[in-house]
Amino acid sequence: xxxxxxxxxxxxxxxxxxxxxxxxxxxxxxxxxxxxxxxxxxxxxxxxxxxxxxxxxxxxxxxxxxxxxxxxxxxxxxxxxxxxxxxxxxxxxxxxxxxxxxxxxxxxxxxxxxxxxxxxxxxxxxxxxxxxxxxxxxxxxxxxxxxxxxxxxxxxxxxxxxxxxxxxxxxxxxxxxxxxxxxxxxxxxxxxxxxxxxxxxxxxxxxxxxxxxxxxxxxxxxxxxxxxxxxxxxxxxxxxxxxxxxxxxxxxxxxxxxxxxxxx
Amino acid sequence: xxxxxxxxxxxxxxxxxxxxxxxxxxxxxxxxxxxxxxxxxxxxxxxxxxxxxxxxxxxxxxxxxxxxxxxxxxxxxxxxxxxxxxxxxxxxxxxxxxxxxxxxxxxxxxxxxxxxxxxxxxxxxxxxxxxxxxxxxxxxxxxxxxxxxxxxxxxxxxxxxxxxxxxxxxxxxxxxxxxxxxxxxxxxxxxxxxxxxxxxxxxxxxxxxxxxxxxxxxxxxxxxxxxxxxxxxxxxxxxxxxxxxxxxxxxxxxxxxxxxxxxxxxxxxxxxxxxxxxxxxxxxxxxxxxxxxxxxxxxxxxxxxxxxxxxxxxxxxxxxxxxxxxxxxxxxxxxxxxxxxxxxxxxxxxxxxxxxxxxxxxxxxxxxxxxxxxxxxxxx
Numbered sequence: 171x172x173x174x175x176x177x178x179x180x181x182x183x184x185x186x187x188x189x190x191x192x193x194x195x196x197x198x199x200x201x202x203x204x205x206x207x208x209x210x211x212x213x214x215x216x217x218x219x220x221x222x223x224x225x226x227x228x229x230x231x232x233x234x235x236x237x238x239x240x241x242x243x244x245x246x247x248x249x250x251x252x253x254x255x256x257x258x259x260x261x262x263x264x265x266x267x268x269x270x271x272x273x274x275x276x277x278x279x280x281x282x283x284x285x286x287x288x289x290x291x292x293x294x295x296x297x298x299x300x301x302x303x304x305x306x307x308x309x310x311x312x313x314x315x316x317x318x319x320x321x322x323x324x325x326x327x328x329x330x331x332x333x334x335x336x337x338x339x340x341x342x343x344x345x346x347x348x349x350x351x352x353x354x355x356x357x358x359x360x361x362x363x364x365x366x367x368x369x370x371x372x373x374x375x376x377x378x379x380x381x382x383x384x385x386x387x388x389x390x391x392x393x394x395x396x397x398x399x400x401x402x403x404x405x406x407x408x409x410x411x412x413x414x415x416x417x418x419x420x421x422x423x424x425x426x427x428x429x430x431x432x433x434x
Numbered sequence: 435x436x437x438x439x440x441x442x443x444x445x446x447x448x449x450x451x452x453x454x455x456x457x458x459x460x461x462x463x464x465x466x467x468x469x470x471x472x473x474x475x476x477x478x479x480x481x482x483x484x485x486x487x488x489x490x491x492x493x494x495x496x497x498x499x500x501x502x503x504x505x506x507x508x509x510x511x512x513x514x515x516x517x518x519x520x521x522x523x524x525x526x527x528x529x530x531x532x533x534x535x536x537x538x539x540x541x542x543x544x545x546x547x548x549x550x551x552x553x554x555x556x557x558x559x560x561x562x563x564x565x566x567x568x569x570x571x572x573x574x575x576x577x578x579x580x581x582x583x584x585x586x587x588x589x590x591x592x593x594x595x596x597x598x599x600x601x602x603x604x605x606x607x608x609x610x611x612x613x614x615x616x617x618x619x620x621x622x623x624x625x626x627x628x629x630x631x632x633x634x635x636x637x638x639x640x641x642x643x644x645x646x647x648x649x650x651x652x653x654x655x656x657x658x659x660x661x662x663x664x665x666x667x668x669x670x671x672x673x674x675x676x677x678x679x680x681x682x683x684x685x686x687x688x689x690x691x692x693x694x695x696x697x698x699x700x701x702x703x704x705x706x707x708x709x710x711x712x713x714x715x716x717x718x719x720x721x722x723x724x725x726x727x728x729x730x731x732x733x734x735x736x737x738x739x740x741x742x743x744x745x746x747x748x749x750x751x752x753x754x755x756x757x758x759x760x761x762x763x764x765x766x767x768x769x770x771x772x773x774x775x776x777x778x779x780x781x782x783x784x785x786x787x788x789x790x791x792x793x794x795x796x797x798x799x800x801x802x803x804x805x806x807x808x809x810x811x812x813x814x
Binding site: 407420 | 451452453454455456457458460478479499500502503546547548549606607675677679680682688689690691692693694695696697698699700701703766
């Protein structure tokens with residue numbers, strides 16, 4: 171029975187290729203297993219740092235298949251997908267790794283919103299007919315333009331508060347910095363790490379350990395998710411009478427090196 | 435509607451960043467080969483960006499945090515305590531010299547209170563020709579002096595080096611670095627009750643970059659070539675990071691200010707193909723508290739490749755019944771490194787009744803069977 175299913179699939183595949191050649195489809199459309207699927211729209215939205223892929227079923231030559239699969243590489247997981255904005259999908263590994271979409275009908279559109287900027291390139295796709303009596307699934311494969319994977323990306327930027335001043339320190343007490351530092355971390359992978367290290371440029375007679383003791387850095391809670399993450403950092407100086415004596419007048423520059431890296 | 439919601443949630447995001455692709459490099463390369471790879475640096479900001487690019491070392495600490503403070507080819511000792519005037523401290527380490535040769539060594543130190551820094555005195559080459567060569571006498575004006583003495587070099591080319599620290603004045607917090615001119619293995623013999631760190635599996639010396647500085651105009655991108663040369667005697671996985679760092683805005687003004695520098699660390703893992711050996715073991719299991727129950731386990735990566743580890747812990751009573759069960763979240767451990775894992779009861783959990791128990795911790799890292807550590811304990 172598997173043999174027979176394969177033969178049917180092979181004949182239908184040849185037919186599909188023939189139709190595809192006849193129709194001279196654009197590079198954005200793919201006719202596989204009697205279904206023509208078009209990459210209807212591919213657009214990056216800088217304001218949101220998201221990329222939208224819209225696929226449209228433009229033609230169904232035979233019966234509607236059970237589902238079709240958009241091949242997706244290892245770089246994309248649920249973390250990279252705006253699930254709320256995307257058409258419902260199921261991850262599958264067979265007949266290829268990717269997103270399976272059901273409810274196929276003419277002119278139906280499938281939306282895929284990805285965090286970050288994603289180019290389009292030919293990716294594998296499959297059309298699957300299931301539940302045909304004793305036959306095994308009929309699977310037809312081809313290519314269609316989809317998210318170009320193989321590239322992970324990482325960035326960090328100080329979007330505000332690259333230099334933050336403290337009020338003039340005239341006595342012991344707690345001094346909050348005038349503003350916060352706001353960081354933007356963008357990653358195609360979740361689980362990234364943000365670290366910081368201090369370096370001091372202080373008067374010669376100042377006590378470095380006193381500066382380290384009185385300086386407080388607090389990072390607002392964040393989730394190291396894929397996409398864009400904003401992180402706010404607050405600074406304060408809490409100076410005791412004893413510490414105050416170790417901090418002579420002069421210029422104090424507290425350098426903070428923020429390091430962003432992947433979690434691997 | 436669903437799409438609209440997705441957009442609404444992200445509508446406040448503005449994209450202004452210097453991006454680096456890919457986010458990390460995990461490379462398999464044959465022994466004795468040289469390969470080139472590409473990093474793309476893209477300035478997606480509205481202004482020109484001046485960037486520094488360099489290769490550096492890093493390690494992952496026992497608690498999983500990164501340590502970015504290790505200079506390349508260095509050993510570091512952190513003595514986080516007070517020292518009395520007149521006190522002397524000895525640090526002893528061994529270093530495996532390159533075949534038939536010696537190595538240039540540069541030592542520096544920092545004291546946090548009172549703020550001070552300096553260089554280590556003594557022969558700047560470590561090898562058989564400098565064995566026994568005394569360091570110059572400490573200057574009368576210096577509060578802290580560190581001298582290097584090469585005590586011996588054995589037949590296998592391992593040099594034993596002693597650093598003698600003399601404190602003329604009381605001080606607090608000492609960090610000492612010894613930096614070699616090339617990659618060598620450092621081994622601690624006596625860390626003077628301080629913390630010793632060395633990254634003996636660094637590949638920083640194998641990695642070279644086509645650019646050490648970039649000035650990118652808005653929307654400009656540049657490819658940086660990363661050349662990796664794997665020596666013939668490599669075994670397992672080695673690592674470093676390529677740093678892409680912004681330039682801080684300098685300020686000479688008085689007052690107190692925070693200046694932010696930001697950098698992306700692109701981890702570079704290089705595995706010598708065909709030499710991988712995945713091995714791990716449980717070093718220790720300790721019961722910290724019994725009410726609420728807290729358990730510590732120390733796992734060590736004794737192989738030569740990074741391990742991705744999951745595990746579970748159980749508390750078993752004398753009848754063999756499992757009283758408590760805990761899942762241990764996945765963690766990663768670099769070769770030669772250790773990881774402390776803590777499991778604990780929720781505060782709402784009822785206390786263990788008075789009895790004798792066994793705590794069993796098992797870790798899976800892809801071997802045929804898990805590695806297990808056991809600790810018996812009594813609740814009174």
